[in-house]
Structure formats: structure tokens, C-alpha cells
Amino acid sequence: MIPQDLKYTKEHEWVRVEDGEAVVGITEYAQSELGDITFVELPEKGKRIEQSENMATVESVKAASEVYSPVSGEVIEVNEALTDAPGEMNRSSYDKGWICRLRVDDAGGIESLMDAAAYENYLKELKQ
Amino acid sequence: MNYIPNAEGDVKEMLGAIGIGTGDMEELFRIIPPALRPLSFNLPPGSSEFDVEKYLRGLGRKNLTELVYFIGGGFYDHYIPAALDAIVSRSEFYTAYTPYQPEASQGTLQAIYEYQSCICRLTGMEAANASLYDGGTALYEAAMMAIRITGRNKIIMDGGVNPIYRKMMYSYTSNLSIDFSEIPVSHGQSDRGMIDEYLDDSTAAVILQNPNFFGAIDDHSDISEKCHKAGALVIESVYPVSLGLLKTPGEMDADIAVGEGQSLGMPLSFGGPYLGFMAARKKFVRKMPGRIAGATTDGKGRVGYVLTLQTREQHIRREKATSNICSNQALCALRALVYMSLIGKQGFVELARICRDKAEYAGQKLGKIKGVEVKRSAPTFNEFTLKLPGSADKVIGKLLDKGIVAGFPLGRYYADMEDYLLVAVTEKRTEREITMFADALEEALWS
Amino acid sequence: MELIFRRSGPGKEGVRLPARDCPPAGAIDPRYTRTEAAELPGLSEPEVVRHFTRLSRMNFGVDSHFYPLGSCTMKYNPKFLEKIANLECFASLHPLQPQLVKGATLTQGALEVINGLERALCEISGMDEFTTHPMAGAHGELTGVMLIAAYHKSKGERRKYILIPDSGHGTNPASAAIAGYEVRSITTDENGVMDIAEFEKALDREAAGVMLTCPNTLGIFNPRIKEIADMAHEAGALMYYDGANLNAIMGKARPGDLGFDIVHLNIHKTFGTPHGGGGPGAGPVGVKEYLAPFLPVSRVIKGTDGAFALDYDRPFSIGYIAPFYGNFAVLLKAYVYILLLGGEGLRRVSEHAVLNANYLKSRLEHHYDIPYAENCMHEFVISAARQAERGVHAIDIAKALIDRGIHPPTVYFPLNVKEAIMIEPTETESRETLDRFIDVMIELAGLAEKDPAAFREFPKTAPVGRLDEVKAARDMDLCA
Known part of the structure; x- marks a missing residue:
């Protein structure tokens, strides 16, 4: 099920924005396409990232995929737990598998993202 | 002949099955238009094994090989045990490809894992790869790896690093914006003061070699400490046989260790195939080039080995790979593993001792010759620098006539060192040969 | 199978070393020595032989199994090649020997092998000059891309892209990238060859070169290859031939005649030398005459007296890409293979x-x-x-x-x-x-x-x- 309270990108990242902060991860669809995740290269704390900029790399045995930031902002926290347990992204992509927390700029670009319904339609199109 | 099993009858039938009724092989190539056919293909006709061998043995006789080698320069004349060749001649090893299908390649994969383990134990490092082409490309790959890890682009190279490797480094990076500094050695060893002066917050790595090209040994721990404070990495290029005795890159707190593995059971073979080895801190392993084997289990819990962390490599990451390397020197890595296994833990220490003892003995003998000075500003392992009273080339020429390769003339790569000779002694050199060398040198200089 | 380290035991002795027939030297200052011996295996020779023989039986090889691994040309490796490469008169040659005074005169046979192989590879591929230095196919690619860069530099140009079809080997884009180029990937058309319209679009004055395999990795020979080469040359880009699939076209077509400027050949694929469980191979690079000045040092040259020598004085060369002359023993085997087959x-x-x-x-x-x-x-x-x-x-x-x-x-x-x-x-x-x-x-x-x-x-x-x-x-x- 696609959580209703999140926003989504075409590259299958999700973002939850609350009080000027954003939590970012990859969607259930993305993790299932990747297969068992073996490694996550996390962004550096304190780094500024622009919207659509490469912020992390997620690796499975046979593929490496870039994760693009859904919003612009500064990285204030990363999910260190993924270093030892990258499988959390498979098991709990919308919760324990989050990648990082950003302090969002005013012009965070959130408006340009899809809501749950739009993302669901987008996935349907892809599957066709 | 030509190792083609299918006889004429088979060929006709096979062509028929494809739909070529004429029996003409040329039909298979009809997609190649006449205009694109070879303008020429003039090669001699084939020969028998017997005739080819005769021809090649004839060429072989034009190589003078019954020589007594006192030349090293990073490439050494060590003894190769007979069992080594017997083992690596097993065609299950040498006619296999890269172990992409692990269940059909456990022999190769376990051997790589054991090789990686031996390299780690020898260098005192945490993680090794499955091999690179040679010591020079390994050093270049290490520099690129340090640049990736640190995000910096300045490299400081010690002047005691093999000059051929330094040239290779410049060739490979000539289209990249990398800022190199070279620090000449001072009194035989790495010049701390000057390295310090060049070390800054844009330095990705300091590249050192132990023993250095002049044969001098060093302890680079203090340089590592300074580098790490500056956020730079230390790359140590080492001669593996010396690690029977000498302080390891790990003990010196180096971040990446590389080297030429030829001395671990590879014949000199006029330059190859040799073996580039690389080991590093485990936390850097994802930035490492080349293949890496890892242990895992199957569905029944049996231990097995696979190529792992392949997302670093070109067949997956393409232009974003850590390196373009695909074919490596796998069989040479197997040679090194078998060599280390045959010589063994105690034997390896003993081997290093014998090399050094013989070198020290040779140094004493040669140093007694009038006008000859053994450079002793730093201790040495099995290679040392001689200052001669005249041109090293002249001496080399005279000694070649007596079947002795006296050493390498340092003037070839270092300005103002025309009178210096780099002499190497391995366990294969006998007391008699050393005496013969000393006598011949004395005669060449003074009679 | 149990690791070799677990079979090791204290006090076991391996191969006996040559005698120490000189007095022992004084100890090295301990600040320069390791604190403990490396934990290498410690076994007797029969145990080592058995361990590795058992390991070898866990492998598939060409001698024991059909091995139809696409793009790798796993052909039979004639035993005679190994015999010749192991001859003492080649195997014991020190690579620095020709750099000594008179040295080249002592290695004439080895230099003649290199020269003979270079000549043969030129004729097989339709190129003018070859270097034997690259130690694998990918190493040849990197050398080739460096040659492309040197060529453009000599024209006062610095181009940005290498064009590569999406069916190409992963080494192609990787080699282009580490030599400092960006990669433009070109899709495959419905016939399984590079989409020529898309190629034309991507081919501008910033394109330094085009890397192609022909026949490509789908096994397809592109009959329009010459047209592609002409277009590339028109735009000032060089054509690079990835020789992984040369086994398909020997005597039937030559990259040099197809319009390629640079080729690498995979010795271990086409010329019968074994793959060794992943290497060593060799990836000699051939070029058209006008690129010869850029080839790596050293070059084997033949004097007017018929003697061979090594030339290091090459002002336009890309420099050293290998310490010496490449994987010599592998090259020697390839030369033997060519002599056997003709x-x-x-x-x-x-x-x-x-x-x-x-x-x-x-x-x-x-x-x-x-x-x-x-x-x-x-x-x-x-x-x-x-x-x-x-x-x-x-x-x-x-x-x-x-x-x-x-x-x-x-x-x-x-x-x-x-x-x-x-x-x-x-x-x-x-x-x-x-x-x-x-x-x-x-x-x-x-x-x-x-x-x-x-x-x-x-x-x-x-x-x-x-x-x-x-x-x-x-x-x-x-x-x-």
C-alpha cells in the first residue's frame, strides 16, 4: 500500500515534510525492483543537496542505483542503522528504511512532487 | 589440424542444417560486402610443432640467458619450486575463465580467497583484491582510489618510488587534473621535512616505497601519522619477499599497500606476466578496483566462495566503475598463493634472511674494492647502491662479457648518478658467484 | 573445502631453500622489522599438492567441459604453447636486460618474437603498427583512448565524448571514463546494430572517438560499418575497434580495412592462449601509421643491419603504460599459435x-x-x-x-x-x-x-x- 501522507518522485523516492524538515527514502516499488539491498552509501551530514541531485547510492548484488533528493536542503541526520542493516530498506521501505533527514529550504520544491494518488497512477502506467 | 574437430562430412551436414545447401563456408560470411573484404592477408602457411619449436629454440639461442643476475630494480631472480609449476599446470585451473558461475568455479574462487588472505597477512592489511596487472598499474590504481576516497586531487610521490612506476603514473593521469609533487630522497630515506612542506588539505595521498628503489629500508610510521592528521592517505609500495622480515605497511599504518608480486613464484619472462597486488583498510574496500572474492554459504549451509561487491566493477557500473579492469592476472595470483604455501610461514622468514645475509656479504666484498663505496646512509634489505670510481655502464659492459649482470645503472633514471650501480642479491646467488662478481669488478676497474 | 590455513600446523616444513653459504649478517634495527612472522600456510609439499589438486577438481575448464561462454572465446588451448613459453631461454630473461649497455644484443630472440608478433597482428587486423604492452583487453582499451586523447591534443583540440553503443562491453565506457572522457551511449536498432540516426545526432565536434565491437556482442556484423567510420572521420572523431570478437572474421574482414584507426586484440580469446581463471591475457593495440608516434614507449625497432633494438626516444608518445613489453610469455604463446596455424x-x-x-x-x-x-x-x-x-x-x-x-x-x-x-x-x-x-x-x-x-x-x-x-x-x- 502506498502511504497517503507522503510525496513521491518519478524516480521512486518518497519524502515526508513536517515543520521545515523532510525525511527521505525509496518506495516499496523501488526496493522490490532492486532486490535484496546490500549497501547504502549515505549522504554526509551537513551537506547541502539540491532537488534532483544525487544524494545516496543503493546497491544490490547486481545493480547500483542512485537516489535523487526530492527536495533541496541540508542533511541534518542520516540513518546510520542502514550501514549494518541495509536490508531494512527491503523490509520497511517507508519506515525503518528511511535514508536521511533534511532541513528544507523555503523553496524546497515540494509542490512539484506527486501525491499518493498520482504516484499510484504513475506506477500503473509503468506496469503497462 | 588446427584444433578443429569437425571433418568435411560434418561440415556439409551442419551447413545443410543451417540451410546452406552448396556446402560453401563462404556463405556464412555473405553479410560482409565485397568492398569490405581484406585488402591483404599474407601470412606464412602453418607449421608443425616440431618445426615451430626448432625455429623458436633458434630465437632463444639469440638471448643470452646463462647469466648470473645481480640485477633487480623491482624484479628479482628467485628460485621457483618444481611443485609450483606442476600445480598451476593443471588445466582445470589454467583453462578456466573468470569465475562468474561460482558453483562451477569453487577451485578458482577458494584459491582467490586464500590468496587475498595471504596478501593481507603478509602486508598486515585488512582486505585485498584478486589481483591487478602489475606493480605499476597497482600503484596508479591506488592513487586513483585515494583520490576517490578523499575527494582531493594532489599526490605527493617519494623519489624512491620505482622510476618506471612514476613514469607510468604520469602517463595514465596526463588527461586528468592531478597535481603531482615529487620529493627526492634525502640520505637514502624519505625526506620528512619536504613531505611535510608539501602536505596540505588538498593532498589525497603520499606514495612511498619500502625498500625504496635504492634498496634503503625505512619506517614510515611518522609520515603516516602526519598524513592522517592532514586527512591524506598513505600508499605503500612493497617488495613482498622483504616482508619476511620488514615492518609491514599495516604496522606503519598505511591505508593502501600495493606491490609487484613477481618475486612470489613468477619467472622473469622478459617482463611478464607478473602480478599487481593491492590491500587496504576494510572501510575502503568499496572504492577498491578489481575483483574480490568473498565467503558465503549455500542453501544447506555449506561454505562457498563468490565474486562479491561487483557493483564496483565495469560490467555493472560501466562508466562509473572504480576501474576498467576485467581480465586480471588470476593465474599469477594462484602462483603467488602456491609459492607462499610451498615456502611456508617459517620458510618465508628464512628466505628473507638468506637474501639479506647474502646481500650483506656481497656488500662487504664489493666495498673492499678500491674506489668502490657501498652507500650506507640507511640500512638495506637485499639490494644496495654502489658508487663506482667511473661509469656504471662501462663496468656493466665488461662484466656482461663474463656472464655477470652486475646490476642496474642508476644513471638511466637519475641525473648525476652515472657512476652508481644498483646491486641485488637473492637466495639463488652463491658465495662463489658473489666472489666471482667481486673479482670481476675489481679487474674491470683496475686492470 | 577446508581452507589451507586450517590444514597448517606448527613445525611443518615446506620446500628447502638454497643453502646459506655465507656468514649471517647482523640483525636489522628492530624499528624496521615486523613484530611477528606472517601467518602464511605451513604445510609439507605433499599436503600443498593435494590441497590444490583437490581445489582444481572443483573447477570447470575447457579441457574438461564444454564452455560456450559468450564474448569470451573459450577455445582449446594447445599444449605446445605452454611448452614453448616455459623454455628457459625465454622464461629466465630479465626485463631490464635490454636497457643495459649492449643489452639489446643479448635479447635479440625475445625482441624478434615481439617484432614478429607485431608484424603478424598488423597483417591480420589491417593496421600499420602494433604495441604489445597492454596486459589485457581493457588495458588495451585504456591505451587506445589515451591514443585518441593524444591525437586530438596534437591537433590543439580537447574533445569531450566517446560514443559507445549500449550493447558494448562494460569495459568500453569504463576505459573512456578513466581516461577523462564522458560517454555518450547509443541505442541498438531493430536489426541489432547501433542506431545510425541516433549515432549521427550524437556525433558532433566534441566527439573524440567511437568504440565499437564488430561483430558486436549480439554476434552481428554491421555491413554499414564503413559508412559509420566515414561519418566519424568526417566529424574528426577516431574509430576504435574492440577486438573481443575477432575470432569471427579472420581472413574475412580486417578492422583496418573497415575504417578503424585503433584496435585492440584479445590475445587470450582469439589466439589460443589460456584464460587462467581470469587472466593473464594480453591486449596488444594496433594503429594506423599516422597514430604511430603516439604509441607507448618503448618500441622495438629493426636496424638496417637486421638487429633489433628498443627505442625510448619518442617525443609524442603517451609514455609508459606497462613497465616493460607487456605480458611477454602470453605474447610468445600467441606468436606460436599464429606460426602453427598460418x-x-x-x-x-x-x-x-x-x-x-x-x-x-x-x-x-x-x-x-x-x-x-x-x-x-x-x-x-x-x-x-x-x-x-x-x-x-x-x-x-x-x-x-x-x-x-x-x-x-x-x-x-x-x-x-x-x-x-x-x-x-x-x-x-x-x-x-x-x-x-x-x-x-x-x-x-x-x-x-x-x-x-x-x-x-x-x-x-x-x-x-x-x-x-x-x-x-x-x-x-x-x-x-
């Missing part, structure tokens, strides 16, 4: 390689999808897409083959074919072997229909079952 023999190699591949293809096409079935040469790519619908993927078919004593073909490459299975039988396989492979592949296609679940258990007969690659990547147990 021109006619090499032509027959390609004819039979293409015959064997086409025979397999024609017999398999009713049982598997073949997305690009026309004009295949020495290899072809089938797709397990039909079987995948039943839950049987390319990897499952690969593992089933292991149980049937056949090394699997290359799977999941090239990337532009779904469930790709890339098959290259080579010329050294008999019709009986090919027929057996066909029978097995047909059996597996049937099994995929009837009992797809059966595939999950394969391989059953190997020393280990399917290994957990996820665990390997997560645990990173890389050394004992």
Missing part, C-alpha cells in the same frame, strides 16, 4: 567458429526466443523470456547446465536483451558436443514448461549449491 589456418578458425555458432542457433531457434536472429557470426544471443514467464530465468537455465556437465553461457549480457543467454561455441568443439548441448537445451526448455519448480534446486551435483550472494555482499568476509 594464414589459412586462421581463416579456417573463423569459418568453423561461425559455422558452429550458426549450427547451434538454427537448432535452438524453435525452442528459445532469438531477438536478433539474422546475420550472426561466431556467437548469438538467445532470450529466456519465454521460459521466464514460467518462472525459469536465464540464471536457472545456467545452473541446470552445470548439473549436465556444461559450463553455462554468458547470462544477462548484453544488457539490451532481456534474460540474455549469450552462446559462443568456438571452432574447437565437435559436432557431437554441439549436438549434446542442443539436446540439453531442448530438454531444459521442455522442463521449463512441465516443471519449472525443478529448476530451483539446480545445481545439485556441484561441490556447493547456489550460493547466497546477498550474504557475501553484506558480510564482506574477504579474508581468513
Whole structure:
């Protein structure tokens, strides 16, 4: 099920924005396409990232995929737990598998993202 | 002949099955238009094994090989045990490809894992790869790896690093914006003061070699400490046989260790195939080039080995790979593993001792010759620098006539060192040969 | 199998070392020595031999198994090659010897081998000059891209891109990138060759070169190759030939005549030298005359007196890409192979390689999808897409083959074919072997229909079952 309270990108990242902060991860669809995740290269704390900029790399045995930031902002926290347990992204992509927390700029670009319904339609199109 | 099993009858039938009724092989190539056919293909006709061998043995006789080698320069004349060749001649090893299908390649994969383990134990490092082409490309790959890890682009190279490797480094990076500094050695060893002066917050790595090209040994721990404070990495290029005795890159707190593995059971073979080895801190392993084997289990819990962390490599990451390397020197890595296994833990220490003892003995003998000075500003392992009273080339020429390769003339790569000779002694050199060398040198200089 | 370290015991002695017939030297200052001996294996010679003999039996090799690994040309490796490479008169030569005064005169035989091989490779590929230095195919590619850069630099240009079809080997883009170029990937058209319209669009004045395999990784020869070369040259870009598939066209076409400026040849694929479990190979690079000044140092030159020498004075050279002359022993084997076969023999190699591949293809096409079935040469790519619908993927078919004593073909490459299975039988396989492979592949296609679940258990007969690659990547147990 696609959580209703999140926003989504075409590259299958999700973002939850609350009080000027954003939590970012990859969607259930993305993790299932990747297969068992073996490694996550996390962004550096304190780094500024622009919207659509490469912020992390997620690796499975046979593929490496870039994760693009859904919003612009500064990285204030990363999910260190993924270093030892990258499988959390498979098991709990919308919760324990989050990648990082950003302090969002005013012009965070959130408006340009899809809501749950739009993302669901987008996935349907892809599957066709 | 030509190792083609299918006889004429088979060929006709096979062509028929494809739909070529004429029996003409040329039909298979009809997609190649006449205009694109070879303008020429003039090669001699084939020969028998017997005739080819005769021809090649004839060429072989034009190589003078019954020589007594006192030349090293990073490439050494060590003894190769007979069992080594017997083992690596097993065609299950040498006619296999890269172990992409692990269940059909456990022999190769376990051997790589054991090789990686031996390299780690020898260098005192945490993680090794499955091999690179040679010591020079390994050093270049290490520099690129340090640049990736640190995000910096300045490299400081010690002047005691093999000059051929330094040239290779410049060739490979000539289209990249990398800022190199070279620090000449001072009194035989790495010049701390000057390295310090060049070390800054844009330095990705300091590249050192132990023993250095002049044969001098060093302890680079203090340089590592300074580098790490500056956020730079230390790359140590080492001669593996010396690690029977000498302080390891790990003990010196180096971040990446590389080297030429030829001395671990590879014949000199006029330059190859040799073996580039690389080991590093485990936390850097994802930035490492080349293949890496890892242990895992199957569905029944049996231990097995696979190529792992392949997302670093070109067949997956393409232009974003850590390196373009695909074919490596796998069989040479197997040679090194078998060599280390045959010589063994105690034997390896003993081997290093014998090399050094013989070198020290040779140094004493040669140093007694009038006008000859053994450079002793730093201790040495099995290679040392001689200052001669005249041109090293002249001496080399005279000694070649007596079947002795006296050493390498340092003037070839270092300005103002025309009178210096780099002499190497391995366990294969006998007391008699050393005496013969000393006598011949004395005669060449003074009679 | 147990690791060699676990078989080791204290006090066991290996091979006896040469005598220490001189007095021992004083100890080295302890600040320069290691604190403990390296924990290398400690076994007797018979135990070492048994350990590795047992390991070797856990491998598939060309001598023991059919090995139709696409793009790798796993042909028989003549034993005679090994014999010659091991001759003392070549194996014991020190590589620095020719750099000594008079040195070149002492290595005439070895230099003549290099020169002879260079000449032969020129004739086979239609190039003017060769360097033997690159130590593998990818190393040849890097050398080639460096030559492209040097060429443009000499014209006062600095171009930005290398154009590579999406069916190309991963080494192509990787080599271009590490030499400082960006990569423009060109898609494949419905005939299985580079889309020429897209190529034309990507080909501007910033394109430094085009890297192509011909026949390509789908086994297809592009009859418009010369046209592509002309377009590239028109735009000032150089044509680079990835020689991985040369086994298809010896004596039938030459990269030099097709308009290529630079080629690398995979000695270990085409010229019968063994793959060694992943190497060593050799990747000599050939160029047209006008690029010769840029070739790496040193160059073997032949004097007017017929004597060979090494030339280091090459002001336009890209410099040193290897410490010496390449993987000499491998090069020597290739030279021997060429001498054994001769021109006619090499032509027959390609004819039979293409015959064997086409025979397999024609017999398999009713049982598997073949997305690009026309004009295949020495290899072809089938797709397990039909079987995948039943839950049987390319990897499952690969593992089933292991149980049937056949090394699997290359799977999941090239990337532009779904469930790709890339098959290259080579010329050294008999019709009986090919027929057996066909029978097995047909059996597996049937099994995929009837009992797809059966595939999950394969391989059953190997020393280990399917290994957990996820665990390997997560645990990173890389050394004992």
C-alpha cells in the first residue's frame, strides 16, 4: 500500500515534510525492483543537496542505483542503522528504511512532487 | 589440424542444417560486402610443432640467458619450486575463465580467497583484491582510489618510488587534473621535512616505497601519522619477499599497500606476466578496483566462495566503475598463493634472511674494492647502491662479457648518478658467484 | 573445502631453500622489522599438492567441459604453447636486460618474437603498427583512448565524448571514463546494430572517438560499418575497434580495412592462449601509421643491419603504460599459435567458429526466443523470456547446465536483451558436443514448461549449491 501522507518522485523516492524538515527514502516499488539491498552509501551530514541531485547510492548484488533528493536542503541526520542493516530498506521501505533527514529550504520544491494518488497512477502506467 | 574437430562430412551436414545447401563456408560470411573484404592477408602457411619449436629454440639461442643476475630494480631472480609449476599446470585451473558461475568455479574462487588472505597477512592489511596487472598499474590504481576516497586531487610521490612506476603514473593521469609533487630522497630515506612542506588539505595521498628503489629500508610510521592528521592517505609500495622480515605497511599504518608480486613464484619472462597486488583498510574496500572474492554459504549451509561487491566493477557500473579492469592476472595470483604455501610461514622468514645475509656479504666484498663505496646512509634489505670510481655502464659492459649482470645503472633514471650501480642479491646467488662478481669488478676497474 | 590455513600446523616444513653459504649478517634495527612472522600456510609439499589438486577438481575448464561462454572465446588451448613459453631461454630473461649497455644484443630472440608478433597482428587486423604492452583487453582499451586523447591534443583540440553503443562491453565506457572522457551511449536498432540516426545526432565536434565491437556482442556484423567510420572521420572523431570478437572474421574482414584507426586484440580469446581463471591475457593495440608516434614507449625497432633494438626516444608518445613489453610469455604463446596455424589456418578458425555458432542457433531457434536472429557470426544471443514467464530465468537455465556437465553461457549480457543467454561455441568443439548441448537445451526448455519448480534446486551435483550472494555482499568476509 502506498502511504497517503507522503510525496513521491518519478524516480521512486518518497519524502515526508513536517515543520521545515523532510525525511527521505525509496518506495516499496523501488526496493522490490532492486532486490535484496546490500549497501547504502549515505549522504554526509551537513551537506547541502539540491532537488534532483544525487544524494545516496543503493546497491544490490547486481545493480547500483542512485537516489535523487526530492527536495533541496541540508542533511541534518542520516540513518546510520542502514550501514549494518541495509536490508531494512527491503523490509520497511517507508519506515525503518528511511535514508536521511533534511532541513528544507523555503523553496524546497515540494509542490512539484506527486501525491499518493498520482504516484499510484504513475506506477500503473509503468506496469503497462 | 588446427584444433578443429569437425571433418568435411560434418561440415556439409551442419551447413545443410543451417540451410546452406552448396556446402560453401563462404556463405556464412555473405553479410560482409565485397568492398569490405581484406585488402591483404599474407601470412606464412602453418607449421608443425616440431618445426615451430626448432625455429623458436633458434630465437632463444639469440638471448643470452646463462647469466648470473645481480640485477633487480623491482624484479628479482628467485628460485621457483618444481611443485609450483606442476600445480598451476593443471588445466582445470589454467583453462578456466573468470569465475562468474561460482558453483562451477569453487577451485578458482577458494584459491582467490586464500590468496587475498595471504596478501593481507603478509602486508598486515585488512582486505585485498584478486589481483591487478602489475606493480605499476597497482600503484596508479591506488592513487586513483585515494583520490576517490578523499575527494582531493594532489599526490605527493617519494623519489624512491620505482622510476618506471612514476613514469607510468604520469602517463595514465596526463588527461586528468592531478597535481603531482615529487620529493627526492634525502640520505637514502624519505625526506620528512619536504613531505611535510608539501602536505596540505588538498593532498589525497603520499606514495612511498619500502625498500625504496635504492634498496634503503625505512619506517614510515611518522609520515603516516602526519598524513592522517592532514586527512591524506598513505600508499605503500612493497617488495613482498622483504616482508619476511620488514615492518609491514599495516604496522606503519598505511591505508593502501600495493606491490609487484613477481618475486612470489613468477619467472622473469622478459617482463611478464607478473602480478599487481593491492590491500587496504576494510572501510575502503568499496572504492577498491578489481575483483574480490568473498565467503558465503549455500542453501544447506555449506561454505562457498563468490565474486562479491561487483557493483564496483565495469560490467555493472560501466562508466562509473572504480576501474576498467576485467581480465586480471588470476593465474599469477594462484602462483603467488602456491609459492607462499610451498615456502611456508617459517620458510618465508628464512628466505628473507638468506637474501639479506647474502646481500650483506656481497656488500662487504664489493666495498673492499678500491674506489668502490657501498652507500650506507640507511640500512638495506637485499639490494644496495654502489658508487663506482667511473661509469656504471662501462663496468656493466665488461662484466656482461663474463656472464655477470652486475646490476642496474642508476644513471638511466637519475641525473648525476652515472657512476652508481644498483646491486641485488637473492637466495639463488652463491658465495662463489658473489666472489666471482667481486673479482670481476675489481679487474674491470683496475686492470 | 577446508581452507589451507586450517590444514597448517606448527613445525611443518615446506620446500628447502638454497643453502646459506655465507656468514649471517647482523640483525636489522628492530624499528624496521615486523613484530611477528606472517601467518602464511605451513604445510609439507605433499599436503600443498593435494590441497590444490583437490581445489582444481572443483573447477570447470575447457579441457574438461564444454564452455560456450559468450564474448569470451573459450577455445582449446594447445599444449605446445605452454611448452614453448616455459623454455628457459625465454622464461629466465630479465626485463631490464635490454636497457643495459649492449643489452639489446643479448635479447635479440625475445625482441624478434615481439617484432614478429607485431608484424603478424598488423597483417591480420589491417593496421600499420602494433604495441604489445597492454596486459589485457581493457588495458588495451585504456591505451587506445589515451591514443585518441593524444591525437586530438596534437591537433590543439580537447574533445569531450566517446560514443559507445549500449550493447558494448562494460569495459568500453569504463576505459573512456578513466581516461577523462564522458560517454555518450547509443541505442541498438531493430536489426541489432547501433542506431545510425541516433549515432549521427550524437556525433558532433566534441566527439573524440567511437568504440565499437564488430561483430558486436549480439554476434552481428554491421555491413554499414564503413559508412559509420566515414561519418566519424568526417566529424574528426577516431574509430576504435574492440577486438573481443575477432575470432569471427579472420581472413574475412580486417578492422583496418573497415575504417578503424585503433584496435585492440584479445590475445587470450582469439589466439589460443589460456584464460587462467581470469587472466593473464594480453591486449596488444594496433594503429594506423599516422597514430604511430603516439604509441607507448618503448618500441622495438629493426636496424638496417637486421638487429633489433628498443627505442625510448619518442617525443609524442603517451609514455609508459606497462613497465616493460607487456605480458611477454602470453605474447610468445600467441606468436606460436599464429606460426602453427598460418594464414589459412586462421581463416579456417573463423569459418568453423561461425559455422558452429550458426549450427547451434538454427537448432535452438524453435525452442528459445532469438531477438536478433539474422546475420550472426561466431556467437548469438538467445532470450529466456519465454521460459521466464514460467518462472525459469536465464540464471536457472545456467545452473541446470552445470548439473549436465556444461559450463553455462554468458547470462544477462548484453544488457539490451532481456534474460540474455549469450552462446559462443568456438571452432574447437565437435559436432557431437554441439549436438549434446542442443539436446540439453531442448530438454531444459521442455522442463521449463512441465516443471519449472525443478529448476530451483539446480545445481545439485556441484561441490556447493547456489550460493547466497546477498550474504557475501553484506558480510564482506574477504579474508581468513
